[in-house]
Amino acid sequence: MSDQSEDxxxxxxxxxxxxxxxxxxxxxxxxxxxxxxxxxxxxxxxAETWMAVATLTCALTLILSSASxxxxxxxxxxxxxxxxxxxxxxxLVPFFVASMLEMGLRDQLxxxxxxxxxxxxxxxxxxSALALVVLLGLSLFAYPISMPILVGIVALAALPLSTLxxxxxxxxxxxxxxRSAATTLAxxxxxxxxxxxxxxxxxxxxxxxxxxxxxxxxxxxxxxxLLAILATRDSRxxxxxxxxxxxxxxxxxxxxxxxxxxxxxxxxxRTDWDLxxxxxxxxxxxxxxxxxxxxxxxxxxxx
Amino acid sequence: MAGHPRHDLDDALLTPLRFSVMAxxxxxxxxxxxxxxxxLETDDSALSKAISTLKTAGxxxxxxxxxxxxxxxxxxxxxxxxxxxxIHIAALQAIAAGMAPTA
Numbered sequence: 001m002s003d004q005s006e007d008x009x010x011x012x013x014x015x016x017x018x019x020x021x022x023x024x025x026x027x028x029x030x031x032x033x034x035x036x037x038x039x040x041x042x043x044x045x046x047a048e049t050w051m052a053v054a055t056l057t058c059a060l061t062l063i064l065s066s067a068s069x070x071x072x073x074x075x076x077x078x079x080x081x082x083x084x085x086x087x088x089x090x091x092l093v094p095f096f097v098a099s100m101l102e103m104g105l106r107d108q109l110x111x112x113x114x115x116x117x118x119x120x121x122x123x124x125x126x127x128s129a130l131a132l133v134v135l136l137g138l139s140l141f142a143y144p145i146s147m148p149i150l151v152g153i154v155a156l157a158a159l160p161l162s163t164l165x166x167x168x169x170x171x172x173x174x175x176x177x178x179r180s181a182a183t184t185l186a187x188x189x190x191x192x193x194x195x196x197x198x199x200x201x202x203x204x205x206x207x208x209x210x211x212x213x214x215x216x217x218x219x220x221x222x223x224x225x226l227l228a229i230l231a232t233r234d235s236r237x238x239x240x241x242x243x244x245x246x247x248x249x250x251x252x253x254x255x256x257x258x259x260x261x262x263x264x265x266x267x268x269x270r271t272d273w274d275l276x277x278x279x280x281x282x283x284x285x286x287x288x289x290x291x292x293x294x295x296x297x298x299x300x301x302x303x
Numbered sequence: 304m305a306g307h308p309r310h311d312l313d314d315a316l317l318t319p320l321r322f323s324v325m326a327x328x329x330x331x332x333x334x335x336x337x338x339x340x341x342x343l344e345t346d347d348s349a350l351s352k353a354i355s356t357l358k359t360a361g362x363x364x365x366x367x368x369x370x371x372x373x374x375x376x377x378x379x380x381x382x383x384x385x386x387x388x389x390i391h392i393a394a395l396q397a398i399a400a401g402m403a404p405t406a
Contacts, residue, residue: 017309021398024319028326028392034342035327035334176338176375179331 038177040109045168047105050251052165054098054258055128056158058091061262062135063150065091065269086210088136089219090265093206093226094258097199100233101254104243124160131157185247185297191236192245196294199242203257204287207264211279247298253289260286308397315360316391320345320353325388328363328380336376354378362387 065087106121131153138145138153188196202225232238242250264282268275316322323343327334334342340350357363362384366377380388 017398018401021395024322025392025395025399027319027323031323031327031342032329035332038338038342039332176335177342178333 035177038172039179041168042172042178044106044109045165045172047102048161048165048168050255051098051102052158052161054095055132055161056154057259057262058095059132059135059154059157061091061266062088062132062139063154064266085219086212087265087269088139089222090206090210090261090268092136093222094203094261096226097203097229097239098254098258100229100239101243104233104238104240107240108244121164124164127160128157184300186300187297188245188250188294192242193294195237195239195242196246196250197291200253200257200287200290200294203261203290204283206283207261207286208280208283210264211268211275211277211282245298247296249296250290250293250298253293256289257286260289308394311390311394311397313387313391315356315362316388318353320349321357322391324350324353324357324378325362325380325384325391328378329385329388333366333377333379336378339378357384360384360387 135153135157187193202222206222229239234240246254260282264279264286267282268278271278316325320343324339327339327342336347336350336354340347343350354363354365358365361381363378363380366379368375368377
């Protein structure tokens with residue numbers, strides 16, 4: 001071994017050994033924190049990209065499911081056979097769940113929670129939410145609007161989040177630090193497995209009942225479940241816990257269920273088929289990914 | 304064997320730079336050469352020497368890859384490297400705590 005190594009070993013035997021060992025340990029911890037920050041940046045980029053895609057999908061589906069494009073502009077289709085609130089319910093519930101999951105994921109990234117990034121994130125989310133609310137209002141009140149303005153509103157909804165996601169992705173890519181493949185896979189904890197299963201069944205039921213002409217009792221039950229999710233957000237039964245434990249399989253499954261629900265909303269609003277059957281089949285397809293994923297293991301990385 | 308915790312220190316990790324390299328790689332991550340150099344605030348030459356020593360000891364693996372068109376050298380700790388780092392850190396902690404010789 002080199003002289004430098006011998007010197008270091010000798011340093012451990014003399015009176016300054018304690019201080020030397022402490023300084024080495026502190027240096028090691030500091031580096032660990034910086035590596036953790038770089039990994040968190042990648043996770044944040046993925047979460048922001050996901051929310052940008054979810055927002056864009058939701059905005060586009062809102063238009064597809066409730067609008068008809070005529071020569072004079074965009075208007076809400078008359079004579080839909082199912083209540084418009086069912087469609088909106090179908091779109092907003094998964095979007096709300098996605099937002100809660102994304103918040104849960106962000107909460108476990110302390111390194112990226114500076115005051116500036118938090119403020120920036122809130123501004124961007126508010127801009128996107130405002131554009132979505134405008135679209136929602138136009139859809140509900142059947143206000144005619146020209147196509148360029150409509151496209152502009154969709155862009156306003158998706159652009160801020162997309163820009164944020166792109167910036168984070170570029171930063172994360174430049175960081176040159178990435179998590180290697182996990183060596184251990186373990187089943188989800190019991191409470192997370194149950195909540196994942198219930199979430200899948202709930203979203204599936206949401207799709208299955210959306211085609212019914214009268215689904216008020218179910219809508220009330222669904223809204224109650226939504227409130228329960230809000231109330232238990234930070235508990236061990238909450239969505240934050242899901243976001244912490246879920247692996248790639250569960251996230252992909254949720255993404256599939258989310259996109260299928262959006263697709264179902266558009267189909268239900270436009271198809272001539274039997275809406276009850278379309279809703280039921282769609283609901284099964286929506287529920288299946290999350291229910292299956294609740295029994296799949298998730299990766300565990302050594303701390 | 305009874306003795307001072309310094310006997311548990313790993314020769315390959317005795318320099319601050321080599322110790323820092325393994326500390327950066329310990330949490331199941333892959334880091335590319337230039338990012339590691341920036342994280343550790345060192346230069347290419349010193350880092351290359353440290354990596355060479357750790358590689359010879361079997362504590363890390365070096366993998367060449369690309370991000371876009373740019374070549375990158377990725378570094379990952381081996382299980383033996385992670386285990387050695389744990390023992391080394393335990394010895395440092397014992398020394399830092401001013402512990403008596405271990406039994």
